Amino acid sequence: MSTTAVVLALVGAFMVGFSAASVFLEARWVVEPLAQYGVPRAWWVWLGAAKAAGAVGLAAGVFVPAVGVAAAIGVAVYFAGAVVTVVRARAYAHVPFPVIYAAPAVVALALGFGG
Known part of the structure; x- marks a missing residue:
């Protein structure tokens, strides 16, 4: 596993973790668009939990590929x-915002993260 892949995975973990925290804390710049997109409020906690799990998994992947x-x-x-x-x-x-959040994890995976 390359150093670049590990660094990108950890950067991705931080970014996705930040995004999860933003949902949990109901940051206006996150939840207002969710409401505008028609995402039901009842889903927000689950979406935040999915992001948090992804962040933890990316960080843990450094040790468990x-x-x-x-x-x-x-x-x-x-x-x-x-x-x-x-x-x-x-x-x-x-559209660029979710792409930016996914990019570090996708590139780390392409570089051999976990392998």
């Missing part, structure tokens, strides 16, 4: 779903 691979795939799928949600809401200017 299989967990890192599963977490990186989960983070990629989660944020792909976020892109779909944003596009369905026709908020095209917001």
